[in-house]
Amino acid sequence: VVNIRKALMIGNEGQQQWFDATFDLYVDLGPAQAGAHMSRFSDALEEVIEQFASNSWPQIEFLAEQMAKTVVERQKVARAEVYIRTTLPLQKWTPVSGRRTQEVYGLLAQAVATKEHSRRMVGVEVEGMVACPCAQDMVYSFARARLQEEGFPEDVIAKMLEVTPLATHNQRGRATLLIGSEQSVEARDLVNLAESAMSSENYALLKRPDELYIVNKAHSNPRFVEDVAREILRAVVEKYSDLPDDSFVWVRQRNEETIHKYDVEAEGWGTLGELRSEILDNATVERHTTKEAWLRLTELVK
Incomplete structure (x- = not known):
């Protein structure tokens, strides 16, 4: 049964x-089960969802x-x-003007269970800005050649290219990060890890000084799609040194x-060990x- 919408109360006391959440529920039938009576099946699943959605859950x-x-x-x-x-929804502040803004991220949960065991995962979907290193490298070579043609000394050219942000084409990056562990993991921390791995964060609200800051930051930190995925994995390893080796991490960066008529994607996964x-x-x-x-x-052995 998929695309069931219910209101959930999440968080600790106070x-x-x-x-507003969407549920998908799947089951594997046993060898002796040929199928399920869908109306009764759906009714029972609705009862389960209603029972749990009406209570408050810490995570x-x-x-x-x-x-x-x-x-x-x-x-x-x-x-x-x-x-x-x-x-x-998380409250944040713009980087220069200091304006308060509500930024909305995707929040994900996945769990599986048998009669004996269960496992759970929590995840986030995050947007950011990514600047392409390849095009920027070509712009660097082009700018250097043009400055040489204009007769600028080499030391001046080197300094100009060092202090001036160089053009490139940009991408809207969409990161999905999932972590499975017996220990609790805060979704807010996952947002920060994924967002920080991109060339720059983006915002729903930006004043002109904020726009300049974001563009300069992104063009000073160009990354390929696989660079972002690797950086998220590295950040998870460094952040969660206390999680056991059998915890699981899954990352997708899209x-x-x-300038291209296609998108690019990179994935990475594995146990923390x-x-x-x-x-x-x-x-x-x-x-x-x-x-x-x-x-x-x-x-599983629990």
Whole structure:
């Protein structure tokens, strides 16, 4: 049953917020189950959603996990999977003018459960600005040649190119970051990690000084799509040194092109143990655990 919309109350006591959320629920039937009576099936799932959506939950991923467990119990199925999608409004301030602005991010939760085990993930969807290094490198070479033609000394050319932001084409980057762990992870922290990995953050509200700041920042920090994905993974490893090695990280970076008629995408994933070996120890990891494998509950020992 997919695209069920309900209002959720999420947050600790005194800090609860209402969220307009969308639920997708899936089940795996057992060997003896040929199918399900859809009307009764949907009714039961609606009851589960109504029961849990009417209560307050500290974090959205705990709701998803408990819902998956309950669906398995109520429907007598082998496995249940729950997806929850909503938005996360955060108050921020513009970088120069200091104006308060509400920035809205995507908030995601995924959980799976069998009769014996369960796992949960929390994630965010974040937008930012990405400046292309390739075009900027060509602009650098072109500008250097033109300045040489105009007779500027080499030391002056070098200084001019060092202090002047160079043009390039820009992309709107969309990052998705998911973390699965037994320990609690704050969605706000995930937003900051993903946003900081891009050439610059963007804002719903910008005054002229803010626009100049954002453009200069982005063009001083050009990155390819794969650079952003790698930077998010590196930031997660550094931020969550306390999480166990069997925690899981999944990243997707999608850049919407401006001068090309296509978009570009990069992904990265693995357990924190695998990523720590690769990033901190510079070790070669031939095969990373996939999200599907991490969620394969028959391999869990809790």
